[in-house]
Amino acid sequence: MSYIALSDKDKKEMLERIGVASIEELYGCLPDELKLGRRLRVPEAKSEPELERSFDALAARNTYPRFLSFLGAGVYRHFIPATVDYLSARSEFVTPYTPYQPEVSQGTLQIIFEYQTLVCQLTGMDISNASLYDGAMAAAEGVLMAQRLNSRNKVLVARSLHPQYRETIKTYTRNLGLVIEEVGFGDCGGLKSAELEAKLGPDVCGIIVQSPNFFGVVEDVAKVVDIAHRHQALAIVAVAEAVSLGILESPGRFGADIVCGEAQSFGLAPGFGGPFLGFMACKKEHLRQLPGRLTGQTKDVDGRRGFVLTLSTREQHIRREKATSNICTNQAWCALRATIFLETLGHDGLREMAVQNLQKAAYAAETLAKVKGVRLKFSGRFFNEFVLELPKNAQAVLDALKAKGLLGGLALERYYPELRQDVLLNVTEAHPKDDIDKLAVALREVLR
């Protein structure tokens, strides 16, 4: 089965107009020695019914949906209103190209403009771009942007920043002479501000800290910004759980210079890790160093309001090797879903969702900490994730819970070797109380 739309007659007549006898002649510009000369060794074509059956079988080999899961760690399960799937599935949203021809792309462009506005409102920043690949890449771009802004070659990275974001920052900076130094976390679970103060210097371009951080702890962003600015360094705040912006004070309010992160929580399914939605926002004065596409408002020849991609001179197709980033295709359709999600939830809906996350996670932490031998590891306030210290190796406990049909969270040992007995759990508005109670019962049994 192929998607060719030519009849035999069409092919014949087209070859005639071109003036060749066969398509093979059109490949005359290829050296014979390079022609493959055999069929590709891929499985034979499947009809649509066969394809569906085969994919059903593949999907069925994922038994994950049968489990009650408290996994978070940068990917969160939230309610997604029906409007999101329904509207985003429209052909006019799924199948258009990048809006380089604005006259025929006002739908996409206006939506991106709304998305940029929403991100600014949530983060408290002046300008947002049209999306980046994901939170990890956004964090890396944030670091690179800070380096470009003040030309200093060292960056401080909170150890409580998502481990996979930190790995990505390392990969992105490895060939650019940027030095990375980590700043540890204390017993509260938050960044050690004394260590930050000590490590800042005239060679440091900025500090990147996540809030709520990987452990779910809400950082003292105001303090981090203050310390950074006193050393003329930039404060980059990463947000992995975007719903937190529904209730927590915005990083912009505290003076953050760059806010970046992951907006998967806004209407994107966990989808085994992608496609997700990186976002990035900054202060007005740093506009020209912001990577990614930007949509701006303007007028047409008749005076009508319209939207265009703008300030493209920052980007690779114009500035080539001097571009702010090499990004071209980004995550526009994911940004569309996020926009529908946010507009459907609305101000009160998003705030209520965020508050429910706080309440349920607080209830879960309290309930689970009542199990003998279990305690809340960090004293800092948390949003919808928290770390529990268990009386024995965390992975062993999780394995026992798994045997009971529960995924109790993420064992932290593989990312933080000193946290052998610690597990990171996430609770959102989508976890009914019964499920939380079930986990408590199971945990009690497993630890007996």
Place this chain on the structure above:
Amino acid sequence: MIREPLIFEISDKGKRAFALPKLDVPEKKDLLAGLAVRSEIRDFPQASEVEIVRHFTRLSQQNYCVDLGFYPLGSCTMKYNPKINEKVAVHPGFIQSHPLAPEDLVQGNLEVLKLVEDALSEIAGMDAFTLQPSAGAQGELTGMMVIRACLEDRGDPRKFVLIPDSAHGTNPSSAHLCGYTVQEVRSNENGTVDLEDLSKRMTGDVAALMVTNPNTLGVFEYDIKKIADIVHAKGGFLYMDGANMNALTGICRPGDMGVDVIHINLHKTFSTPHGGGGPGSGPVGVKKVLEPYLPVPRVVRKGSGFGLEFDRPKSIGRVHSFYGNFLVIVKALAYIQTLGPDGLKEIAEIAVLNANYIRRSLDKDYHLKYTTPTLHECVFSDKFQKDAHGVTNLDIAKRLIDYGVHPPTMSFPLIVHGALMIEPTETESRRDLDFFIEAMTKIAQEAKDDPAVLKAAPHHSYVRRLDETAAARNPVLKWENPGS
């Protein structure tokens, strides 16, 4: 015609579109105390469901899209997006999976990744693939980092990367992000890489040559093997930008041409939808010698199933939080399985037929700077129209909109001034091709008879020519409450 406002202009307090279940855990009354909370999200919208549905539905009608018509965009491969791919990709078994789930609970997902890696390796003639990069540009960066890591391992990362003057902008940008200095290689009178210039520039200080094949003019680099030899002789690597793979599937394979690293765009060759600007996916294929440097984790076969391997000491690290744009990859797998070996070959054959049909139909009315045979795309210029009537490629493009067709690519290759790069892809029907040809022919005539009509185009679109200068001089990048 309804001109749909911004959501913020429709919004008002008291409107609601979504209700959450009531909180089912005992409510802590003082939970917000001691936490830095916001009193509100200033100006955040509130609308009803019907307003939201109408808002997006009306906006959708202002978008041109593949399901509406032809996109003759060179190097973009805007082919048809099959609907069965959309259906299988939203299977709950896929969309609900958490990427950090224990491996034994997501065997289906790991198998999807392995199946796609294997298929791409066969199609591209490479030894191993990573599916982590989220787009072509990120694939380029990943591929160049892999090259650099290997050269560093050998003791000398080298300083330069050679890039043809016809290359897409992401090429030099990606090389630069890898810490390399870019040097341009000239194209000859055929539009292909000038071998003499390449030989001169290829030294022991050059890490790689980045080439696109067929190049951005649609011309096959006939001497690609010679090119590979020149590069390899000095210990460098040959990187291929696989954006134009649509001309080659099942006909020939980059790996057989001497290519060491290639990135593929799933949202081009493998039919995954563009979504207005992503998500895409940019898998990177390498020859065996470069495999150790690929991003972690690698999907591996484990016993009768699959697993993830993290212990890869030579790996460049990560470019994505997890495994790449997984749901996009699912769509590509469905496409590959639907086409099979014969369908995959037919892509290239018909893509080339369609492009040459257009080229032959327009080569009297439009100037072809390079007369070399082309494959799946061709590049005209506005020279005839510009010299005689002052009509530019921009005017031609805007007038096409009045005919109901999306304009071709204009911004590159830089070596053709006033370029009109046309790639029909294999999924266009004869009717749609002829419609485009007729529109272009009429426009060429209009350029002679009534250039003013072109200069003022488009006339019939939702908005007409927009003031991009004003947008850039005084950027307005978000809505602001006029009351504030």
Place this chain on the structure above:
Amino acid sequence: MYPSHSRYTKDHEWVEPKGDIAVVGITDYAQNHLGDVVYIDLPAIGKVLDIHATIGSIESVKAVSEIFSPVSGEVVEVNSHLNNAPEVINQDPHGKGWICKLKMKNKADLDVLMTAGDYEKYLEGLEG
């Protein structure tokens, strides 16, 4: 056609000597090719430049061009009016669209540059 009191570079900058000071801008040819100027990245006062060092850059909607210093010297004044009205470069590239003033390090730098007549001939050669 091109002001005779100035000298010209192959990269389309003009320089008008006024005693020790060199006033620098881009030519009419350059602004025409660039299109509507939307932004200019001006140098900092005090910046010391060699011949051909990058002074800054000029952006239009679809292109960006670097400005190269025609002479060596120190930046003593910049036309900051261009920050709010970059279009002046299009309207009056040889007059009000001046970009910066340098205190010349070596007046002999001017001698290697093209006169107005040379520059006009050079442009004819480009168009062909």
